[in-house]
Amino acid sequence: MAETRRPTGRDDLENQIDAQVAHRLPDIGRLVSLPHTMYTLLSLLMDESTQAKDLQSVLEQDPALAAKVISLSNSAFYGLATPVSTLDRAILIIGFKELEFMAMGLGLSETFDLSQVPRGFDGEGLWLHSLSVSWIARELAVITRACEPSEAMITGLLHELGVIILVSKFPQQFHELLELTDAGVPFLDAETSLGLRHTVIGYLLARNWNLPEIFQEGILYHHDPKKCPGRNEIAALVNLADSLAHKAGYPMKLEDPSVDLAWTMDTLKLAPPTLQNFIKILMTSLPQVQPVWLQMMRSGTRKPAGDTGSFSSLMDSAAGKHGKTAR
Ligand SMILES: [Fe+2]
Numbered sequence: 052m053a054e055t056r057r058p059t060g061r062d063d064l065e066n067q068i069d070a071q072v073a074h075r076l077p078d079i080g081r082l083v084s085l086p087h088t089m090y091t092l093l094s095l096l097m098d099e100s101t102q103a104k105d106l107q108s109v110l111e112q113d114p115a116l117a118a119k120v121i122s123l124s125n126s127a128f129y130g131l132a133t134p135v136s137t138l139d140r141a142i143l144i145i146g147f148k149e150l151e152f153m154a155m156g157l158g159l160s161e162t163f164d165l166s167q168v169p170r171g172f173d174g175e176g177l178w179l180h181s182l183s184v185s186w187i188a189r190e191l192a193v194i195t196r197a198c199e200p201s202e203a204m205i206t207g208l209l210h211e212l213g214v215i216i217l218v219s220k221f222p223q224q225f226h227e228l229l230e231l232t233d234a235g236v237p238f239l240d241a242e243t244s245l246g247l248r249h250t251v252i253g254y255l256l257a258r259n260w261n262l263p264e265i266f267q268e269g270i271l272y273h274h275d276p277k278k279c280p281g282r283n284e285i286a287a288l289v290n291l292a293d294s295l296a297h298k299a300g301y302p303m304k305l306e307d308p309s310v311d312l313a314w315t316m317d318t319l320k321l322a323p324p325t326l327q328n329f330i331k332i333l334m335t336s337l338p339q340v341q342p343v344w345l346q347m348m349r350s351g352t353r354k355p356a357g358d359t360g361s362f363s364s365l366m367d368s369a370a371g372k373h374g375k376t377a378r
């Protein structure tokens with residue numbers, strides 16, 4: 052992956068996080084590196100000229116990932132009468148767009164094991180949330196053209212990287228965080244008071260991994276996109292996708308993301324009827340794709356969320372373009 056420019060004026064961010072965590076982050080960055088396949092996929096996804104055959108040749112180098120893609124193509128979602136057994140046929144069935152999404156989701160869930168999470172935390176829910184924000188962000192990018200869909204998809208997938216790190220690598224600190232939230236302290240306040248801001252931790256790791264700056268900024272500002280000093284469209288888009296995922300029943304349960312809808316719609320040049328129509332499509336499409344996501348995580352026990360009723364307040368806000376802060 053090409054060398055990226057470090058965002059300026061943010062070098063003090065390390066001081067905002069717990070000393071123990073800050074001390075260990077560089078080691079984690081070295082030890083928990085993204086698999087080679089993920090870096091290759093990221094590079095391909097950032098290149099507009101990439102075609103299905105390019106993804107196929109990457110997957111062919113990673114037999115485990117290829118096997119999972121073939122297995123997913125045989126899920127009931129695709130309704131095939133004859134089982135698929137080859138990668139090229141699987142890619143044909145799944146389609147290029149979904150293949151990108153699957154390959155990235157599979158790669159990230161392979162990198163971080165969330166099966167042993169601290170008591171009281173829903174690791175599977177965190178994956179489902181990350182996948183749904185990724186998926187919604189990509190679709191929002193398609194309709195708004197605010198950024199490249201692949202950029203939105205990857206930023207959505209990684210937006211809670213800080214939480215993923217805390218859960219999987221700092222269980223003691225995360226346990227303290229849960230104790231505060233259990234006592235009624237809002238998540239964002241609790242993590243700030245403990246020096247465990249997930250936006251900063253995720254950003255620092257993404258920087259350590261030398262991911263492109265657009266992903267770093269999307270992670271850092273996904274709760275406060277107005278503060279993003281560079282291109283703020285992607286942070287705005289992920290912030291909206293985050294809120295929509297919560298309303299669709301795919302929350303990261305600790306947080307309660309807010310979105311300044313009027314500002315977001317202006318920033319993304321998103322007209323109220325377009326957003327309303329988008330929400331309607333989400334209400335039917337998200338429950339349909341969820342079984343494939345559960346299969347991606349090798350689990351099939353979770354009931355579909357389908358809490359689509361809570362979209363209504365956001366739709367009302369979109370219609371009136373009021374909703375200073377929609378929750
Ligand atoms: Fe977050």
Ligand SMILES: [Fe+2]
Binds near residue numbers: 210293303
């Ligand atoms: Fe989130």
